[in-house]
Amino acid sequence: MSEELSFTEAEEQDLYEHFRLVVDKGQSLLRIDKFLMHKIENASRNRIQNAIEAGSVLVNEKPIKSSYKVKPMDLISVVLAHPPRDTEVYPENIPLDIMYEDDDVLIVNKPAGMVVHPGYNNYSGTLVNALVYHFQQLPQLPGNDGRPGLVHRIDKDTSGLLLIGKNERSMAYLAKQFFDHTITRRYIALAWGDLVEDGTISGYIGRSMRDRKIMDVYDDESKGKWSVTHYKVLERFGYVTLIECQLETGRTHQIRAHMQHIGHPLFNDATYGGDKILKGTVFSKYRQFIDNCFEVMPRQSLHALSLGFVHPSTKEYIYFESQLPADFQGVLEKWRNYIKANQSE
Template sequence: MTAKPEKLQYIKKADGTGLRIQEFYRIQTGVYEPSVSVSVYIAKKLAPKYEQALQHNYSIQSLMVEGHPAEFNDTIKANETISFTVLRNPFADELLPEPISLDVIYEDDHIIVLNKPSGMVVHPGHDHHSGTLVNALLHHFQDREGVIDKSMIPGIVHRLDKDTSGLTVVAKHKESVRDLYHQFARKAIERYYTALVVGNVKEDEGTIDQPITAHEGSTKMKIATSSEGKQAMTHFRVIVRLGMATLLNCRLETGRTHQIRLHMASQGFPVFNDLLYGGSISDLNQGGGFSDRLKAKLNHVCPRQALHADSLGLVHPKGWQPLFFEKAMPEEMQKVVEICQNLKLNDNNH
C-alpha cells in the first residue's frame, strides 16, 4: 500500500510576471505497483490537482526518481521515491483563446491531430504569453457564441520543440489524456521524423543507443552520455545523400527532449540550422561546400532547424482502432533539399 503524497514545502511569492506558487512533493511507491508511467501514477495520487495541471493552471517540473532526473513516460518500480514540483503558472488566469489558424489533420470528440508549424510554442510561459498552440486550441474549442466547453482541455501529451514542425496529438479530455500517456509509456506510439543533417552519413541505416542527461550549467541543452542519464534510442535510415547534407528518416524508440537533435549531433551530423547543437548555418565551414553566399541563401530559405514530425501512429483511446497519419516536410525544407541536390549535380558534372 502506498502512502499519500507528502507536501514538503510551499512557497508563495510575487515577481515581475505575477504570482508564483511552488509546491514540492514526494511520493514513496509501494511493494506492489502496476506497470504504469510516472505521469499516470502522479495523476492518480495527486488528483484533482494534476487534472488542473492538465488544464494548464499548474505545471509539474523538476521530476526526480530516486534522486535522478526522470521523464513522465518512464515506468514506475516498487519502493521508489518520486519527487517533483508543482508550479503555479502565473499566466493561467490570463490564458485567452486566440484566432490562430490550425492545420487540423484529424479530429473527433476525443482527440485532435495537428500539423504544428515551426516557430509556434506549445505552452505559454515567461517568454511566450500568447500565440501558443494552447491559445489556438482554446479558440478552436469555442462554440459559435464564443463559449469554451469546460469539458474540453487541450491535453498535449506529445510535445514538439518550438522550431520543429509536424504532427502532434492532443487529447480533448482527461480520459483520453490518460490513455495516450499509457500508450507512450508502453512505447505503442509510432513517431517518425524527417531530418536534414549536415554532412554525408555513410551508413544506409543504423541505431543510436545513447542515454541523455541534462547539461550542467544550461537549462536548455542536453548531453548524450555513454552510461549516465535516461535510456534514449533513435533509429535512422538514409532517404537521400546530398553531398554536403543527408536527408534522413528517424524513428523514435524513446521520446527524450531534443533526442534526434542531440543523437545526430553526437555522431557528427547536427540537424541543419540547429542553433543549439552545432548545426548553425553561420558555423558551417567553406571546406564543406558552404560559401558565405550559399549560407546566406540557405538561411533565407530555411531559417529554422530542419526537423519535421512526418508520421504518427497510435490507437484511438475510445474506439481502439489503429490510426496512422502522415504529413510531408514543409516547403522550406524541400527547397533546401533541392538546392543541395542541384549543387551535387553541378559538382558531379565538373
C-alpha cells in the same frame, strides 16, 4: 517549479509524472480510486478512474480495476501529466492546420516558429492559446493545468504533427501509450555530413553541464534518461544527408542531441552548432550557397512527419503522415540543384 519542468522547447519531453506510492502498513482496505483521491493533489475520482481505465495505474506492477481494494504495503504506480503551471491560458484566434479530428482526438500540423504551450517569455501566440479558442472544453488531467489536451510536444522551430486528447479518457489513454513508448513517431531531418548507412543512437540524455538549455548524451544512467533513435538514410548530398528518424523514446531534444553526439548536427540548428559550415569547401561560392539555404530555412531542419497510435475508443491502430513544409522542400531542392550543377561541371 523545477528547472526541468519550466523548459518549454522540449523535443517530445515526457509529460507524465510517474508516482510510486507504498501503502502504509496500517492501511485498511479501501477502493483504489478513493485512496488515490487523497494522495494526488487536485485529482477527482472521475479523473483517477479514467487513468485506471487507460491502464495508467498499476498495483505491484499489474494494471487493476477501480474496484480494487488497496492492501498494506501495496506498491502503486501512477502515470499522469506534469504538475500545473500558474499561468492562465487566454484564448486567441490563431488558425490551426487540422489534419484529423473526431470526438476523442485531434491531430494538428504545427508550423515552425510556434511554441506549443505558454512558458518563459511566450505567454501568447502558442498552440495552446489557439486550442483554447477553437475548442473550449479541452480536458486537463491532474497536474496538467495550462496544457489542455496535450499529451506530448515538439520544439518551437520543429514543424509537424502533434496529437491532442479531446476528453479526459482519451488523454489518459494516449498518455499511457506515450509513457510506454508504443506511439509510432517518424521525423525527417537534414544532418551535416555524409552518412553512408543506417544506424541507431542510444545513451542517457540529460542537461549539459556547460549549458542548462541544451542536452548532452551520457554513458552514466545517473546523469539522464535512457534514449534510443533509429535513423535511415533517404538521400545523400555529400555535405549533408537527408535521414528519417524513428523514436523509441521521447526525450528532450532527443534527435537534435543524438545527431550532434555522433558528429552530425542538424542543418541550421543554432542550439547544437549546426548553423555553421561543418562540411564542404572553403570557396566563397559554396559559403554563399549555404547562407542562401539558411535564409530559405532559418531553423533546424527537423519535421515531425508521422504519428501512429491506438485510438482511445475504437482501439484500432491509426496512422497519419504530413507533407514536408515549403521551407524544408525549398532547401532540399537547392541541394539537389547544387549537386547536379557540380556533377555536370
